[in-house]
Amino acid sequence: MTEGGTRAPAVAPARRNGTIFEADGVVKRFGGIRALDGANLSVGKGTITALIGPNGAGKTTFFNVVTGFYRSDGGRAAFGGRDVLGHPPYAIARLGMVRTFQITKALARMPVIDNMMLGAPDQPGERLLNVVFRPAAWRRREAEVREQAMELLEIFNLTPLADAYAGTLSGGQRKLLELARALMTRPRFLLLDEPMAGINPTLGRRLLDHMQRLRREEDVTFLFIEHDMEVVMNHADRVIVMAQGRVIADGEPHEVRRDQAVIDAYLGSGTVAAEEQ
Amino acid sequence: MLELLTNPPIALTFQSFTDIDFWTSVGILAGIYTIFTLGLQLNVGFTGIFNFGQAAFMAIGAYSMAILVTEAHMSFWLSLPISILIAIAFGLIVGLPSLRLRTDYFAIATIAAAEAIRLFALNARELTGGAQGTFGFGDDWDSVSETIEGWIADIGWTDVPTLFPLFLVVWAVALVLMLVMSRVQETPWGRVLRAIREDEDAARALGKNAFAYKLQSLAIAATLGAISGFFLALNLKFVVPEEFLPIVTFIGYACLILGGMASYWGVAVGAVILWSVLEGLRFLELPLSETRIAALRFLILGLVLIGLMAFRPQGIFGKREEMVLGD
Amino acid sequence: MEARSLTIGAEESWWRRLREVVDRHPAVTALALLALIVLVLLASKGLHNVAQRGLNGLTLGAIYALGAVGLTLVYGILKLVNFAHGDFLTFGAYMAYLVNVTWGLPLVVAVFYAMAMTAVLGIFLEKVMWGPMRARGAGMLQLLLMAIGLALVIRYVIQFIWSTDLRQLDVNLTDTVQFLGLTIGRTNLIVIVVGFAVLIATGLMLRYSLLGKRMRALSDDLELAETSGIDTSRVILWTWVFAAGLAGLAGVLAGAITQLQPELGFELLLPIFAAVVVGGIGNAFGALAGGVALGLVIEWSTLFIDSRWKTAIGFVVLILVLIIRPQGIFGRAKVI
Numbered sequence: 001m002t003e004g005g006t007r008a009p010a011v012a013p014a015r016r017n018g019t020i021f022e023a024d025g026v027v028k029r030f031g032g033i034r035a036l037d038g039a040n041l042s043v044g045k046g047t048i049t050a051l052i053g054p055n056g057a058g059k060t061t062f063f064n065v066v067t068g069f070y071r072s073d074g075g076r077a078a079f080g081g082r083d084v085l086g087h088p089p090y091a092i093a094r095l096g097m098v099r100t101f102q103i104t105k106a107l108a109r110m111p112v113i114d115n116m117m118l119g120a121p122d123q124p125g126e127r128l129l130n131v132v133f134r135p136a137a138w139r140r141r142e143a144e145v146r147e148q149a150m151e152l153l154e155i156f157n158l159t160p161l162a163d164a165y166a167g168t169l170s171g172g173q174r175k176l177l178e179l180a181r182a183l184m185t186r187p188r189f190l191l192l193d194e195p196m197a198g199i200n201p202t203l204g205r206r207l208l209d210h211m212q213r214l215r216r217e218e219d220v221t222f223l224f225i226e227h228d229m230e231v232v233m234n235h236a237d238r239v240i241v242m243a244q245g246r247v248i249a250d251g252e253p254h255e256v257r258r259d260q261a262v263i264d265a266y267l268g269s270g271t272v273a274a275e276e277q
Numbered sequence: 278m279l280e281l282l283t284n285p286p287i288a289l290t291f292q293s294f295t296d297i298d299f300w301t302s303v304g305i306l307a308g309i310y311t312i313f314t315l316g317l318q319l320n321v322g323f324t325g326i327f328n329f330g331q332a333a334f335m336a337i338g339a340y341s342m343a344i345l346v347t348e349a350h351m352s353f354w355l356s357l358p359i360s361i362l363i364a365i366a367f368g369l370i371v372g373l374p375s376l377r378l379r380t381d382y383f384a385i386a387t388i389a390a391a392e393a394i395r396l397f398a399l400n401a402r403e404l405t406g407g408a409q410g411t412f413g414f415g416d417d418w419d420s421v422s423e424t425i426e427g428w429i430a431d432i433g434w435t436d437v438p439t440l441f442p443l444f445l446v447v448w449a450v451a452l453v454l455m456l457v458m459s460r461v462q463e464t465p466w467g468r469v470l471r472a473i474r475e476d477e478d479a480a481r482a483l484g485k486n487a488f489a490y491k492l493q494s495l496a497i498a499a500t501l502g503a504i505s506g507f508f509l510a511l512n513l514k515f516v517v518p519e520e521f522l523p524i525v526t527f528i529g530y531a532c533l534i535l536g537g538m539a540s541y542w543g544v545a546v547g548a549v550i551l552w553s554v555l556e557g558l559r560f561l562e563l564p565l566s567e568t569r570i571a572a573l574r575f576l577i578l579g580l581v582l583i584g585l586m587a588f589r590p591q592g593i594f595g596k597r598e599e600m601v602l603g604d
Numbered sequence: 605m606e607a608r609s610l611t612i613g614a615e616e617s618w619w620r621r622l623r624e625v626v627d628r629h630p631a632v633t634a635l636a637l638l639a640l641i642v643l644v645l646l647a648s649k650g651l652h653n654v655a656q657r658g659l660n661g662l663t664l665g666a667i668y669a670l671g672a673v674g675l676t677l678v679y680g681i682l683k684l685v686n687f688a689h690g691d692f693l694t695f696g697a698y699m700a701y702l703v704n705v706t707w708g709l710p711l712v713v714a715v716f717y718a719m720a721m722t723a724v725l726g727i728f729l730e731k732v733m734w735g736p737m738r739a740r741g742a743g744m745l746q747l748l749l750m751a752i753g754l755a756l757v758i759r760y761v762i763q764f765i766w767s768t769d770l771r772q773l774d775v776n777l778t779d780t781v782q783f784l785g786l787t788i789g790r791t792n793l794i795v796i797v798v799g800f801a802v803l804i805a806t807g808l809m810l811r812y813s814l815l816g817k818r819m820r821a822l823s824d825d826l827e828l829a830e831t832s833g834i835d836t837s838r839v840i841l842w843t844w845v846f847a848a849g850l851a852g853l854a855g856v857l858a859g860a861i862t863q864l865q866p867e868l869g870f871e872l873l874l875p876i877f878a879a880v881v882v883g884g885i886g887n888a889f890g891a892l893a894g895g896v897a898l899g900l901v902i903e904w905s906t907l908f909i910d911s912r913w914k915t916a917i918g919f920v921v922l923i924l925v926l927i928i929r930p931q932g933i934f935g936r937a938k939v940i
Binding site: 374390392393566569571587590 | 685733737742744745746747748749750752753754755756757759760761763764767768866874877878881912913915916919922923926927930
């Protein structure tokens, strides 16, 4: 693996393949506070985009709103041309827009392999009637799914833990499981909330390489929230910066780091400007 | 002192231990509650929804069957599936508005729904017979029972308690249902339920319609509750609202915890042990009045619940890791 | 990126705006609703009927409110769905019976004794059961089932000792008082006066006293309260004192106007839960208002329907609240 640690391959402008997701004036209120104050952004298909910003900027809230976990208080958002605001989370996930959580949601009292197999789409055995009337169909799919799950676990170095209860995994391992499980859903657009937190750099690079490969071979789009500026600068095609519920900058990494509004936002909120390396 | 030894105030009658009539009736109650509690196991142990209204489904099963047979003059055999459908319908009516609520609110809502059904049965005298209840639906079952008695006599065993055929049928059904539930649980569908129990949002984020699954779980519990209601009605030969007080659901929970959550077979063990204890108090010919003995039974039930929760919440067969109780 | 105009959501339908108003001002909405109900009643049944039943409703409402305030405090602070709360009422009633009938002392003494003994019971259970279970990290279902077990123990010990025979406190159930053309039983009037006096005192305590503020702080956010230096275990003990004491009083008052039997408290438990949910779990004022409102609504319902369906009204209210606004009037917690 020679790509680890170097810059991302030839810059992919946001619009080369067309836009896969756009948000327009998304608003979310909590009581009197506007956590999202008219967020506008768009993500190009097949790109790796980083979503950064100081604490409280509304990044996770944005994820929650556009994936259906929070109800929006205004604005529009569309995935692949289809409206997503106001739809339940499971419907959005089924469209191929899948998110992970900042605080991992490993299904603690289930084995790792079960966690994985849960993610697979199109398992007829998940419907009650099929359980009774079409046993052969779902058993066949179950075997396929198990194979896919084991392959992914291999990539993520989790194979020896396949039968362990997910609750016994370390924090970093849970992050990996969360990501691997999300990948099982064959997503078109992955929204990752701090996917690298707690993961050692070597493994982290492996993940990024996997993401690059998915992007290259299957045109999967990534939008990830990240605080590690090294990852952001070296692996993202585009960077979107949020502060106080709005998008304040959107462009290539080297443009954004010099953007005065961005610097102000970070300094203003008291967060150390990590891009000053 | 010597007198105390030769005339102990508590008399234990050896003969009672081998009284087959007694064990048959204990067995029937245990069987009824096994079927009843299978529904709770599915809901609580495997889906993570705290259904405290299971008594309502039992009531609906029993009353629907009784009323359809006695008032609508329907065939007993036809009344069974229709009663199940009515129970499922009620489950959906209750579930649709309340399954989206937080778990404790759902518990309160289901108890309220169950009490509503019981109070309706108590007050809608024209339909249900009020406090006096409904009876006279057992004829079809009686002929089946006699047939079974005949078969048993054929293999050489006469002098069988009258309730023995019911005992056999209840347990035959219970065993089949336990088998079915265990098998269904080991499917992808069951896996989704367990995921919902663990973390509903995670399941949703993976494309699972958690609400629909919870509704299905409740509908199946309604079916199991209704079936247990049929057997209750056949056992008592009448159906009265008093048989469906909240304590019925609490007894079910005691069976559930005793057997261990997340084990369908454990439910049977829990039910047998609990009912043996509850009914076994009759052995001790205590110099106490009826109400006192009744009080003692439920007092013990309360202590069992407290004891289990405090010292062994995973029951007999539950795994410590699978304990659904910490949330 | 092209500039886009900020579109603030779908067309602001009046329905959506109405919902927003209701969401922002739930108390006012509830009050308006109640006023509407009263107006309709007055118009259709006349002042006398409404006022007369209203008095009965206040009697019932006082009892519900006393039970609900305690239940909601325990629920809010300890996250405990205390199914044994109804049996605190029963316990209080029977303690009063002990003093008033068995020992022949005046009812006033009996009331104080009942409240004190129930408070002691509450403290005892907190020290022996709830505290240790919380320390062990017991989950909600575990505590809920324990509460159910406890309810059975209390109820059936009472039944063991006093049997299911109906008993009565030594009160005057026949004398009536007349005022403003309305008739009310003397004992019922006492129930109303005593009940509301205690409720008002409790309300003032919660609003203005240091303990009250601390209790509300714990109810809002237990962890935050712990880190801010409040002696949470003492506040919790005092919470139990109040919750149990009020429950004991509610039991005595209920026993005074009806008859004592072991199911006394449990039969009141569901309407009390309804009052708690209506008011918003954890909110004592809500529980108070919910209890009184529920008592009124239940009694007024007898103007329209046969009184045997009275208890059903409690359920209807509970179900409606759970469907329309599950967090109740004052609740803020996420309920869905």
